Amino acid sequence: MTDPRLDTLLQSCPGLRLKTDPADLEHYGRDWTRRWTPAPLAIALPGSVEDVQAVVRWANEHKVAVVPSGGRTGLSGGAVAANGELVLSLERLNKALDFNAVDRTLTVQAGMPLEAVHNAAREHGLLYPVDFAARGSCSIGGNIATNAGGIRVIRYGNTREWIAGLKVVAGNGELLEFNKGLIKNSSGYDFRQLLIGSEGTLGIVVEATLKLTDPPPASNVMLLALPSFEVLMQVFSAFRERMQLEAFEFFTDRAVHHVTAHGAPYPFAETYPYYVVTEYAAADEAGEAAALAAFEHCMEQGWVLDGVISASEAQAQQLWRLREGITESLARYRPYKNDVSVRISAMPAFLEEAQALISGAYPQFDVVWFGHIGDGNLHINVLKPEDSSDAEFLGQCEQVTKLLAQVLHRFHGSISAEHGIGLVKKPYLSSTRDAAEIALMRGVKQAFDPLGLMNPGKLFDR
Numbered sequence: 001m002t003d004p005r006l007d008t009l010l011q012s013c014p015g016l017r018l019k020t021d022p023a024d025l026e027h028y029g030r031d032w033t034r035r036w037t038p039a040p041l042a043i044a045l046p047g048s049v050e051d052v053q054a055v056v057r058w059a060n061e062h063k064v065a066v067v068p069s070g071g072r073t074g075l076s077g078g079a080v081a082a083n084g085e086l087v088l089s090l091e092r093l094n095k096a097l098d099f100n101a102v103d104r105t106l107t108v109q110a111g112m113p114l115e116a117v118h119n120a121a122r123e124h125g126l127l128y129p130v131d132f133a134a135r136g137s138c139s140i141g142g143n144i145a146t147n148a149g150g151i152r153v154i155r156y157g158n159t160r161e162w163i164a165g166l167k168v169v170a171g172n173g174e175l176l177e178f179n180k181g182l183i184k185n186s187s188g189y190d191f192r193q194l195l196i197g198s199e200g201t202l203g204i205v206v207e208a209t210l211k212l213t214d215p216p217p218a219s220n221v222m223l224l225a226l227p228s229f230e231v232l233m234q235v236f237s238a239f240r241e242r243m244q245l246e247a248f249e250f251f252t253d254r255a256v257h258h259v260t261a262h263g264a265p266y267p268f269a270e271t272y273p274y275y276v277v278t279e280y281a282a283a284d285e286a287g288e289a290a291a292l293a294a295f296e297h298c299m300e301q302g303w304v305l306d307g308v309i310s311a312s313e314a315q316a317q318q319l320w321r322l323r324e325g326i327t328e329s330l331a332r333y334r335p336y337k338n339d340v341s342v343r344i345s346a347m348p349a350f351l352e353e354a355q356a357l358i359s360g361a362y363p364q365f366d367v368v369w370f371g372h373i374g375d376g377n378l379h380i381n382v383l384k385p386e387d388s389s390d391a392e393f394l395g396q397c398e399q400v401t402k403l404l405a406q407v408l409h410r411f412h413g414s415i416s417a418e419h420g421i422g423l424v425k426k427p428y429l430s431s432t433r434d435a436a437e438i439a440l441m442r443g444v445k446q447a448f449d450p451l452g453l454m455n456p457g458k459l460f461d462r
Ligand code: FAD
Pocket: 031, 032, 067, 068, 069, 070, 071, 072, 073, 074, 075, 077, 078, 079, 090, 110, 111, 131, 132, 133, 134, 137, 138, 139, 140, 141, 142, 143, 144, 145, 146, 147, 148, 149, 150, 151, 199, 200, 201, 203, 204, 205, 206, 327, 328, 418, 419, 422, 455, 458
Protein backbone atom coordinates (compact mmCIF):
# COMPACT_ATOMS: atom_id res chain seq x y z
CA MET A 1 0.00 0.00 0.00
CA THR A 2 1.73 3.18 -1.17
CA ASP A 3 -0.29 5.98 0.41
CA PRO A 4 -0.14 5.91 4.25
CA ARG A 5 -3.63 7.41 4.46
CA LEU A 6 -4.97 4.14 3.07
CA ASP A 7 -3.53 2.25 6.07
CA THR A 8 -5.59 4.45 8.37
CA LEU A 9 -8.65 3.78 6.22
CA LEU A 10 -8.26 0.02 6.59
CA GLN A 11 -7.64 0.38 10.33
CA SER A 12 -10.81 2.40 10.81
CA CYS A 13 -12.86 0.04 8.66
CA PRO A 14 -11.79 -3.62 8.93
CA GLY A 15 -14.70 -4.91 6.76
CA LEU A 16 -13.50 -2.87 3.80
CA ARG A 17 -11.69 -4.26 0.76
CA LEU A 18 -9.23 -1.97 -0.96
CA LYS A 19 -7.81 -2.35 -4.45
CA THR A 20 -4.76 -0.46 -5.66
CA ASP A 21 -3.43 -2.59 -8.53
CA PRO A 22 -2.92 -0.49 -11.69
CA ALA A 23 -5.35 -2.76 -13.58
CA ASP A 24 -8.03 -2.16 -10.93
CA LEU A 25 -7.41 1.59 -10.89
CA GLU A 26 -7.87 1.61 -14.64
CA HIS A 27 -10.95 -0.62 -14.56
CA TYR A 28 -12.83 1.21 -11.80
CA GLY A 29 -11.64 4.70 -12.72
CA ARG A 30 -13.63 5.04 -15.95
CA ASP A 31 -17.11 4.63 -17.33
CA TRP A 32 -18.35 3.99 -20.88
CA THR A 33 -17.13 7.39 -22.11
CA ARG A 34 -13.46 6.34 -22.31
CA ARG A 35 -12.47 10.01 -22.72
CA TRP A 36 -10.51 10.55 -19.51
CA THR A 37 -7.45 8.71 -18.29
CA PRO A 38 -8.31 7.01 -15.01
CA ALA A 39 -6.11 8.01 -12.05
CA PRO A 40 -7.90 7.18 -8.77
CA LEU A 41 -6.09 6.95 -5.45
CA ALA A 42 -7.63 3.54 -4.70
CA ILE A 43 -10.83 1.55 -4.97
CA ALA A 44 -12.83 0.99 -1.77
CA LEU A 45 -15.33 -1.88 -1.73
CA PRO A 46 -17.47 -1.65 1.41
CA GLY A 47 -19.35 -4.71 2.63
CA SER A 48 -21.93 -2.85 4.75
CA VAL A 49 -23.61 0.51 5.21
CA GLU A 50 -21.37 1.09 8.25
CA ASP A 51 -18.33 0.59 6.00
CA VAL A 52 -19.68 3.23 3.61
CA GLN A 53 -20.10 5.65 6.51
CA ALA A 54 -16.58 4.90 7.76
CA VAL A 55 -15.12 5.55 4.29
CA VAL A 56 -16.94 8.87 3.97
CA ARG A 57 -15.85 9.96 7.47
CA TRP A 58 -12.27 9.03 6.61
CA ALA A 59 -12.59 11.05 3.38
CA ASN A 60 -13.73 14.06 5.45
CA GLU A 61 -10.82 13.70 7.82
CA HIS A 62 -8.25 13.46 5.02
CA LYS A 63 -10.06 15.76 2.54
CA VAL A 64 -10.15 13.06 -0.11
CA ALA A 65 -12.74 13.28 -2.90
CA VAL A 66 -15.02 10.26 -3.34
CA VAL A 67 -16.47 8.99 -6.63
CA PRO A 68 -19.48 6.69 -6.12
CA SER A 69 -19.34 3.83 -8.59
CA GLY A 70 -22.03 1.40 -9.77
CA GLY A 71 -21.75 -0.57 -13.00
CA ARG A 72 -19.81 2.24 -14.76
CA THR A 73 -22.09 2.00 -17.79
CA GLY A 74 -22.72 5.74 -17.49
CA LEU A 75 -22.41 7.79 -20.69
CA SER A 76 -21.64 11.20 -19.18
CA GLY A 77 -18.37 10.65 -17.31
CA GLY A 78 -20.11 10.77 -13.92
CA ALA A 79 -18.21 7.78 -12.52
CA VAL A 80 -14.82 8.85 -13.90
CA ALA A 81 -12.00 9.21 -11.33
CA ALA A 82 -9.13 11.02 -13.05
CA ASN A 83 -7.79 13.19 -10.19
CA GLY A 84 -6.65 11.01 -7.31
CA GLU A 85 -10.16 10.40 -5.94
CA LEU A 86 -11.19 7.39 -3.90
CA VAL A 87 -13.61 5.29 -5.95
CA LEU A 88 -16.33 3.90 -3.71
CA SER A 89 -17.71 0.86 -5.50
CA LEU A 90 -21.09 -0.47 -4.38
CA GLU A 91 -20.54 -3.83 -6.09
CA ARG A 92 -20.42 -5.89 -2.87
CA LEU A 93 -23.70 -4.37 -1.69
CA ASN A 94 -25.75 -6.18 -4.30
CA LYS A 95 -28.53 -8.07 -2.51
CA ALA A 96 -32.30 -7.88 -2.20
CA LEU A 97 -33.12 -7.22 1.47
CA ASP A 98 -36.89 -7.34 1.73
CA PHE A 99 -40.04 -7.94 -0.30
CA ASN A 100 -43.36 -6.60 0.98
CA ALA A 101 -46.32 -8.17 -0.84
CA VAL A 102 -48.90 -5.80 0.62
CA ASP A 103 -46.93 -2.66 -0.21
CA ARG A 104 -45.63 -4.22 -3.43
CA THR A 105 -42.12 -3.00 -2.70
CA LEU A 106 -38.68 -4.53 -2.97
CA THR A 107 -35.89 -3.15 -0.81
CA VAL A 108 -32.44 -3.65 -2.31
CA GLN A 109 -28.85 -2.67 -1.78
CA ALA A 110 -27.60 -0.03 -4.20
CA GLY A 111 -25.11 -2.24 -6.03
CA MET A 112 -27.75 -4.71 -7.21
CA PRO A 113 -27.67 -4.98 -11.02
CA LEU A 114 -30.87 -3.80 -12.74
CA GLU A 115 -31.40 -7.22 -14.30
CA ALA A 116 -31.24 -8.89 -10.88
CA VAL A 117 -33.92 -6.43 -9.71
CA HIS A 118 -36.08 -7.45 -12.70
CA ASN A 119 -35.60 -11.13 -11.84
CA ALA A 120 -36.38 -10.61 -8.16
CA ALA A 121 -39.60 -8.74 -9.02
CA ARG A 122 -40.57 -11.47 -11.50
CA GLU A 123 -40.05 -14.16 -8.84
CA HIS A 124 -42.78 -12.40 -6.86
CA GLY A 125 -45.06 -12.23 -9.91
CA LEU A 126 -44.47 -8.48 -10.32
CA LEU A 127 -42.60 -6.03 -12.53
CA TYR A 128 -39.91 -3.42 -11.94
CA PRO A 129 -40.47 -1.57 -15.21
CA VAL A 130 -37.41 0.64 -15.82
CA ASP A 131 -35.45 -1.17 -18.51
CA PHE A 132 -32.69 -0.64 -21.06
CA ALA A 133 -29.84 -2.44 -22.80
CA ALA A 134 -27.26 -2.00 -20.00
CA ARG A 135 -29.55 -3.94 -17.60
CA GLY A 136 -26.99 -6.71 -17.05
CA SER A 137 -24.17 -4.35 -15.97
CA CYS A 138 -25.69 -1.18 -14.53
CA SER A 139 -26.69 -0.96 -10.86
CA ILE A 140 -29.88 0.31 -9.29
CA GLY A 141 -27.81 2.89 -7.37
CA GLY A 142 -26.42 4.22 -10.66
CA ASN A 143 -29.94 4.24 -12.14
CA ILE A 144 -31.15 6.32 -9.20
CA ALA A 145 -28.15 8.66 -9.35
CA THR A 146 -28.82 9.35 -13.05
CA ASN A 147 -32.64 9.10 -12.95
CA ALA A 148 -32.25 6.55 -15.75
CA GLY A 149 -34.93 6.34 -18.44
CA GLY A 150 -34.79 3.69 -21.14
CA ILE A 151 -37.17 1.98 -23.50
CA ARG A 152 -40.34 1.86 -21.36
CA VAL A 153 -40.55 5.46 -20.14
CA ILE A 154 -43.44 6.08 -22.51
CA ARG A 155 -45.51 3.64 -20.44
CA TYR A 156 -43.97 3.71 -16.96
CA GLY A 157 -41.88 6.88 -16.58
CA ASN A 158 -38.28 7.31 -15.39
CA THR A 159 -36.58 5.79 -12.35
CA ARG A 160 -37.94 8.75 -10.36
CA GLU A 161 -41.44 7.25 -10.46
CA TRP A 162 -40.37 3.96 -8.91
CA ILE A 163 -38.53 4.91 -5.75
CA ALA A 164 -40.56 4.68 -2.53
CA GLY A 165 -37.65 5.17 -0.14
CA LEU A 166 -33.91 5.78 -0.04
CA LYS A 167 -31.07 5.33 2.44
CA VAL A 168 -28.22 7.67 1.73
CA VAL A 169 -24.85 8.35 3.32
CA ALA A 170 -24.45 12.13 3.07
CA GLY A 171 -21.18 13.94 2.46
CA ASN A 172 -20.42 14.16 6.19
CA GLY A 173 -20.94 10.41 6.74
CA GLU A 174 -24.39 10.71 8.31
CA LEU A 175 -26.94 8.02 7.37
CA LEU A 176 -30.20 9.57 6.16
CA GLU A 177 -33.44 7.78 5.39
CA PHE A 178 -35.95 9.41 3.04
CA ASN A 179 -39.67 8.67 2.64
CA LYS A 180 -39.50 5.15 4.15
CA GLY A 181 -41.74 3.43 1.59
CA LEU A 182 -44.71 5.78 1.97
CA ILE A 183 -47.07 6.41 -0.93
CA LYS A 184 -48.43 9.60 0.57
CA ASN A 185 -46.17 11.98 2.44
CA SER A 186 -46.86 15.72 2.37
CA SER A 187 -44.56 16.62 5.23
CA GLY A 188 -42.21 19.06 3.59
CA TYR A 189 -39.30 18.82 1.14
CA ASP A 190 -38.94 15.46 -0.61
CA PHE A 191 -35.20 14.79 -0.29
CA ARG A 192 -35.65 11.41 -1.95
CA GLN A 193 -36.45 13.20 -5.21
CA LEU A 194 -33.46 15.53 -4.76
CA LEU A 195 -31.16 12.55 -4.52
CA ILE A 196 -32.61 10.97 -7.67
CA GLY A 197 -30.57 12.38 -10.54
CA SER A 198 -27.95 13.95 -8.26
CA GLU A 199 -25.14 11.95 -9.94
CA GLY A 200 -23.33 11.10 -6.72
CA THR A 201 -22.76 14.77 -5.86
CA LEU A 202 -24.84 14.81 -2.64
CA GLY A 203 -24.06 11.44 -1.10
CA ILE A 204 -23.98 7.69 -1.58
CA VAL A 205 -27.24 5.82 -2.15
CA VAL A 206 -26.83 2.62 -0.12
CA GLU A 207 -30.35 1.15 -0.16
CA ALA A 208 -33.56 1.75 -2.10
CA THR A 209 -37.15 0.66 -1.64
CA LEU A 210 -38.53 0.13 -5.13
CA LYS A 211 -42.17 0.17 -6.14
CA LEU A 212 -43.29 -2.84 -8.16
CA THR A 213 -46.32 -3.12 -10.41
CA ASP A 214 -48.50 -5.66 -12.19
CA PRO A 215 -46.66 -8.07 -14.47
CA PRO A 216 -46.40 -6.75 -18.04
CA PRO A 217 -49.30 -7.44 -20.41
CA ALA A 218 -48.92 -9.96 -23.23
CA SER A 219 -47.38 -7.87 -25.98
CA ASN A 220 -46.20 -7.91 -29.57
CA VAL A 221 -43.37 -6.10 -31.25
CA MET A 222 -43.69 -4.39 -34.64
CA LEU A 223 -40.87 -3.06 -36.80
CA LEU A 224 -41.86 -0.30 -39.20
CA ALA A 225 -39.91 1.15 -42.15
CA LEU A 226 -40.43 4.88 -42.77
CA PRO A 227 -39.60 7.05 -45.80
CA SER A 228 -38.62 10.24 -43.98
CA PHE A 229 -37.95 11.95 -40.70
CA GLU A 230 -40.95 14.23 -41.21
CA VAL A 231 -43.55 11.46 -40.86
CA LEU A 232 -42.11 10.08 -37.63
CA MET A 233 -44.39 11.99 -35.28
CA GLN A 234 -47.45 11.28 -37.43
CA VAL A 235 -46.74 7.56 -37.16
CA PHE A 236 -46.32 7.98 -33.42
CA SER A 237 -49.68 9.73 -33.06
CA ALA A 238 -51.43 7.14 -35.25
CA PHE A 239 -50.19 4.33 -33.03
CA ARG A 240 -50.63 6.08 -29.71
CA GLU A 241 -54.24 7.00 -30.49
CA ARG A 242 -55.20 3.41 -31.19
CA MET A 243 -53.33 1.29 -28.69
CA GLN A 244 -51.54 0.95 -25.37
CA LEU A 245 -47.88 1.51 -26.27
CA GLU A 246 -45.23 -0.20 -24.14
CA ALA A 247 -42.37 1.26 -26.20
CA PHE A 248 -41.93 3.42 -29.30
CA GLU A 249 -38.33 3.74 -30.44
CA PHE A 250 -36.78 5.12 -33.60
CA PHE A 251 -33.49 4.66 -35.48
CA THR A 252 -31.98 5.34 -38.90
CA ASP A 253 -30.49 3.30 -41.73
CA ARG A 254 -27.00 4.15 -40.38
CA ALA A 255 -27.95 2.53 -37.08
CA VAL A 256 -29.18 -0.54 -38.97
CA HIS A 257 -25.94 -0.59 -40.94
CA HIS A 258 -23.87 -0.78 -37.74
CA VAL A 259 -26.13 -3.03 -35.70
CA THR A 260 -26.51 -5.64 -38.47
CA ALA A 261 -22.74 -5.59 -39.05
CA HIS A 262 -22.58 -6.44 -35.34
CA GLY A 263 -24.80 -9.50 -35.80
CA ALA A 264 -28.43 -8.34 -35.45
CA PRO A 265 -30.72 -10.09 -37.96
CA TYR A 266 -32.58 -7.86 -40.44
CA PRO A 267 -36.07 -8.95 -41.54
CA PHE A 268 -36.71 -6.88 -44.70
CA ALA A 269 -35.45 -7.53 -48.26
CA GLU A 270 -34.62 -3.84 -48.78
CA THR A 271 -33.22 -1.09 -46.58
CA TYR A 272 -35.15 2.07 -45.69
CA PRO A 273 -34.13 5.50 -44.38
CA TYR A 274 -35.89 5.33 -40.99
CA TYR A 275 -37.30 2.71 -38.65
CA VAL A 276 -39.52 2.41 -35.61
CA VAL A 277 -39.72 -0.50 -33.24
CA THR A 278 -42.84 -0.46 -31.14
CA GLU A 279 -44.12 -2.83 -28.47
CA TYR A 280 -47.82 -2.78 -27.61
CA ALA A 281 -50.25 -4.63 -25.40
CA ALA A 282 -51.78 -7.47 -27.40
CA ALA A 283 -53.44 -9.67 -24.84
CA ASP A 284 -56.53 -10.14 -27.03
CA GLU A 285 -57.73 -9.79 -30.60
CA ALA A 286 -58.75 -6.18 -29.99
CA GLY A 287 -55.14 -5.20 -29.24
CA GLU A 288 -53.87 -6.89 -32.39
CA ALA A 289 -56.69 -5.41 -34.49
CA ALA A 290 -55.85 -1.91 -33.24
CA ALA A 291 -52.22 -2.42 -34.20
CA LEU A 292 -53.16 -3.57 -37.68
CA ALA A 293 -55.53 -0.62 -38.07
CA ALA A 294 -52.73 1.78 -37.09
CA PHE A 295 -50.33 0.06 -39.50
CA GLU A 296 -52.82 0.13 -42.40
CA HIS A 297 -53.63 3.78 -41.79
CA CYS A 298 -49.93 4.67 -41.89
CA MET A 299 -49.41 2.62 -45.08
CA GLU A 300 -52.37 4.36 -46.77
CA GLN A 301 -50.95 7.76 -45.84
CA GLY A 302 -47.55 6.77 -47.21
CA TRP A 303 -45.96 7.24 -43.77
CA VAL A 304 -44.91 3.60 -43.53
CA LEU A 305 -43.35 1.58 -46.36
CA ASP A 306 -43.05 -1.85 -44.79
CA GLY A 307 -43.58 -3.64 -41.50
CA VAL A 308 -43.20 -6.89 -39.65
CA ILE A 309 -44.94 -8.15 -36.49
CA SER A 310 -43.31 -10.61 -34.14
CA ALA A 311 -44.91 -14.07 -34.25
CA SER A 312 -43.01 -15.44 -31.25
CA GLU A 313 -41.03 -14.30 -28.23
CA ALA A 314 -37.81 -15.20 -30.07
CA GLN A 315 -38.79 -13.03 -33.02
CA ALA A 316 -39.76 -10.17 -30.71
CA GLN A 317 -36.28 -10.34 -29.20
CA GLN A 318 -34.70 -10.35 -32.66
CA LEU A 319 -36.58 -7.20 -33.62
CA TRP A 320 -35.54 -5.56 -30.36
CA ARG A 321 -31.89 -6.39 -31.11
CA LEU A 322 -32.00 -3.93 -34.01
CA ARG A 323 -32.67 -1.15 -31.49
CA GLU A 324 -31.06 -2.38 -28.30
CA GLY A 325 -27.80 -3.43 -29.98
CA ILE A 326 -27.06 0.04 -31.38
CA THR A 327 -24.92 1.36 -28.50
CA GLU A 328 -22.69 -1.74 -28.41
CA SER A 329 -22.34 -1.74 -32.19
CA LEU A 330 -21.12 1.88 -32.18
CA ALA A 331 -18.76 1.57 -29.20
CA ARG A 332 -15.67 0.79 -31.26
CA TYR A 333 -16.04 4.16 -33.08
CA ARG A 334 -15.90 6.02 -29.75
CA PRO A 335 -18.96 8.11 -30.69
CA TYR A 336 -19.56 11.63 -29.47
CA LYS A 337 -23.03 11.42 -27.90
CA ASN A 338 -25.76 13.95 -27.56
CA ASP A 339 -28.79 12.90 -25.51
CA VAL A 340 -31.33 15.67 -25.83
CA SER A 341 -35.02 16.18 -25.16
CA VAL A 342 -37.81 18.59 -25.96
CA ARG A 343 -41.53 18.45 -25.31
CA ILE A 344 -43.20 15.91 -27.59
CA SER A 345 -45.27 18.67 -29.18
CA ALA A 346 -42.06 20.55 -30.08
CA MET A 347 -40.40 17.47 -31.57
CA PRO A 348 -41.31 17.99 -35.27
CA ALA A 349 -39.93 21.56 -35.34
CA PHE A 350 -36.90 20.63 -33.24
CA LEU A 351 -36.12 17.60 -35.42
CA GLU A 352 -36.10 19.78 -38.50
CA GLU A 353 -33.72 22.34 -37.00
CA ALA A 354 -31.46 19.81 -35.34
CA GLN A 355 -31.16 17.75 -38.50
CA ALA A 356 -30.34 20.81 -40.61
CA LEU A 357 -27.76 21.95 -38.04
CA ILE A 358 -26.05 18.56 -37.73
CA SER A 359 -26.03 17.67 -41.42
CA GLY A 360 -24.74 21.17 -42.21
CA ALA A 361 -21.97 20.85 -39.64
CA TYR A 362 -21.00 17.22 -40.23
CA PRO A 363 -21.50 16.59 -43.96
CA GLN A 364 -18.51 14.23 -43.97
CA PHE A 365 -19.29 12.39 -40.70
CA ASP A 366 -21.24 9.22 -39.99
CA VAL A 367 -24.05 10.49 -37.73
CA VAL A 368 -26.36 7.91 -36.18
CA TRP A 369 -29.74 9.10 -34.91
CA PHE A 370 -31.86 6.97 -32.65
CA GLY A 371 -33.82 7.23 -29.45
CA HIS A 372 -36.93 7.26 -27.35
CA ILE A 373 -38.91 9.40 -29.75
CA GLY A 374 -42.18 8.83 -27.88
CA ASP A 375 -40.60 10.59 -24.86
CA GLY A 376 -39.23 13.48 -26.92
CA ASN A 377 -35.69 12.08 -26.40
CA LEU A 378 -33.18 11.88 -29.25
CA HIS A 379 -29.74 10.27 -29.21
CA ILE A 380 -27.38 11.80 -31.76
CA ASN A 381 -24.13 9.84 -32.10
CA VAL A 382 -21.29 11.16 -34.24
CA LEU A 383 -18.68 8.51 -35.07
CA LYS A 384 -15.03 9.45 -34.99
CA PRO A 385 -13.49 9.07 -38.48
CA GLU A 386 -10.39 6.87 -38.46
CA ASP A 387 -8.19 9.62 -39.92
CA SER A 388 -9.26 12.24 -37.36
CA SER A 389 -7.31 12.83 -34.13
CA ASP A 390 -9.18 12.64 -30.81
CA ALA A 391 -8.59 16.35 -30.20
CA GLU A 392 -9.69 17.48 -33.65
CA PHE A 393 -12.83 15.32 -33.54
CA LEU A 394 -13.76 16.44 -30.03
CA GLY A 395 -13.25 20.10 -30.92
CA GLN A 396 -15.57 19.82 -33.93
CA CYS A 397 -18.23 17.98 -31.93
CA GLU A 398 -18.10 20.50 -29.07
CA GLN A 399 -18.59 23.37 -31.53
CA VAL A 400 -21.77 21.76 -32.82
CA THR A 401 -23.01 20.91 -29.32
CA LYS A 402 -22.68 24.61 -28.48
CA LEU A 403 -25.00 25.44 -31.38
CA LEU A 404 -27.33 22.57 -30.52
CA ALA A 405 -27.49 23.82 -26.93
CA GLN A 406 -28.64 27.21 -28.23
CA VAL A 407 -31.39 25.57 -30.26
CA LEU A 408 -32.40 23.52 -27.21
CA HIS A 409 -32.50 26.66 -25.09
CA ARG A 410 -34.97 28.22 -27.53
CA PHE A 411 -37.09 25.06 -27.43
CA HIS A 412 -36.91 24.91 -23.60
CA GLY A 413 -35.38 21.47 -24.01
CA SER A 414 -32.72 19.58 -22.08
CA ILE A 415 -29.06 18.94 -22.94
CA SER A 416 -29.33 15.67 -21.01
CA ALA A 417 -32.56 13.72 -21.24
CA GLU A 418 -31.45 10.63 -19.33
CA HIS A 419 -27.68 10.10 -19.24
CA GLY A 420 -26.88 12.88 -16.75
CA ILE A 421 -24.54 15.86 -17.02
CA GLY A 422 -21.41 14.35 -15.44
CA LEU A 423 -18.28 15.77 -17.06
CA VAL A 424 -19.43 15.45 -20.64
CA LYS A 425 -22.27 17.95 -20.62
CA LYS A 426 -21.06 20.18 -17.76
CA PRO A 427 -20.15 23.08 -20.11
CA TYR A 428 -23.75 23.15 -21.39
CA LEU A 429 -25.72 22.89 -18.14
CA SER A 430 -26.68 26.56 -18.36
CA SER A 431 -28.50 25.96 -21.65
CA THR A 432 -31.05 23.90 -19.71
CA ARG A 433 -30.99 25.28 -16.14
CA ASP A 434 -30.92 29.00 -15.46
CA ALA A 435 -28.47 30.78 -13.14
CA ALA A 436 -30.91 30.89 -10.22
CA GLU A 437 -31.47 27.12 -10.46
CA ILE A 438 -27.75 26.38 -10.61
CA ALA A 439 -27.20 28.61 -7.57
CA LEU A 440 -29.88 26.62 -5.72
CA MET A 441 -28.16 23.39 -6.74
CA ARG A 442 -24.91 24.68 -5.27
CA GLY A 443 -26.75 25.51 -2.04
CA VAL A 444 -28.21 22.00 -1.86
CA LYS A 445 -24.78 20.51 -2.41
CA GLN A 446 -23.33 22.66 0.36
CA ALA A 447 -26.05 21.38 2.73
CA PHE A 448 -25.49 17.70 1.93
CA ASP A 449 -21.74 17.81 1.36
CA PRO A 450 -20.18 20.74 3.25
CA LEU A 451 -16.58 19.94 2.28
CA GLY A 452 -17.45 19.30 -1.38
CA LEU A 453 -16.02 15.78 -1.41
CA MET A 454 -18.86 13.90 -3.13
CA ASN A 455 -18.02 13.49 -6.81
CA PRO A 456 -16.54 16.99 -7.13
CA GLY A 457 -16.38 18.57 -10.58
CA LYS A 458 -19.33 16.54 -11.87
CA LEU A 459 -22.58 18.28 -12.86
CA PHE A 460 -21.12 21.73 -12.02
CA ASP A 461 -17.95 23.22 -10.55
CA ARG A 462 -18.07 24.49 -7.00
P1 FAD B 1 -22.30 4.41 -13.05
O1 FAD B 1 -21.92 4.61 -14.47
O2 FAD B 1 -21.41 3.60 -12.21
O3 FAD B 1 -22.51 5.83 -12.36
C1 FAD B 1 -23.34 6.80 -12.94
C2 FAD B 1 -23.42 8.01 -11.99
O4 FAD B 1 -24.08 7.62 -10.79
C3 FAD B 1 -22.06 8.54 -11.56
O5 FAD B 1 -22.17 9.93 -11.39
C4 FAD B 1 -21.82 7.85 -10.23
O6 FAD B 1 -20.95 8.60 -9.41
C5 FAD B 1 -23.22 7.80 -9.66
N1 FAD B 1 -23.49 6.67 -8.77
C6 FAD B 1 -23.39 5.34 -9.06
N2 FAD B 1 -23.80 4.61 -8.02
C7 FAD B 1 -24.16 5.47 -7.04
C8 FAD B 1 -24.66 5.33 -5.71
N3 FAD B 1 -24.89 4.14 -5.17
N4 FAD B 1 -24.91 6.45 -4.99
C9 FAD B 1 -24.70 7.68 -5.53
N5 FAD B 1 -24.23 7.87 -6.77
C10 FAD B 1 -23.97 6.79 -7.52
N6 FAD B 1 -29.29 5.24 -19.67
C11 FAD B 1 -30.61 5.57 -19.76
O7 FAD B 1 -31.08 6.39 -18.98
N7 FAD B 1 -31.41 5.00 -20.71
C12 FAD B 1 -30.96 4.07 -21.57
O8 FAD B 1 -31.71 3.60 -22.43
C13 FAD B 1 -29.62 3.68 -21.47
N8 FAD B 1 -29.12 2.70 -22.27
C14 FAD B 1 -27.83 2.34 -22.16
C15 FAD B 1 -27.36 1.31 -22.98
C16 FAD B 1 -26.03 0.91 -22.91
C17 FAD B 1 -25.56 -0.22 -23.75
C18 FAD B 1 -25.15 1.59 -22.02
C19 FAD B 1 -23.72 1.18 -21.92
C20 FAD B 1 -25.61 2.60 -21.21
C21 FAD B 1 -26.94 2.98 -21.27
N9 FAD B 1 -27.47 3.99 -20.44
C22 FAD B 1 -28.79 4.32 -20.51
C23 FAD B 1 -26.58 4.73 -19.52
C24 FAD B 1 -26.32 4.02 -18.16
O9 FAD B 1 -26.50 2.65 -18.25
C25 FAD B 1 -27.24 4.57 -17.09
O10 FAD B 1 -26.91 5.91 -16.87
C26 FAD B 1 -27.18 3.83 -15.75
O11 FAD B 1 -28.19 4.34 -14.91
C27 FAD B 1 -25.84 3.94 -15.05
O12 FAD B 1 -25.80 3.00 -14.00
P2 FAD B 1 -24.39 2.48 -13.44
O13 FAD B 1 -24.64 1.61 -12.27
O14 FAD B 1 -23.59 1.89 -14.53
O15 FAD B 1 -23.79 3.86 -12.95
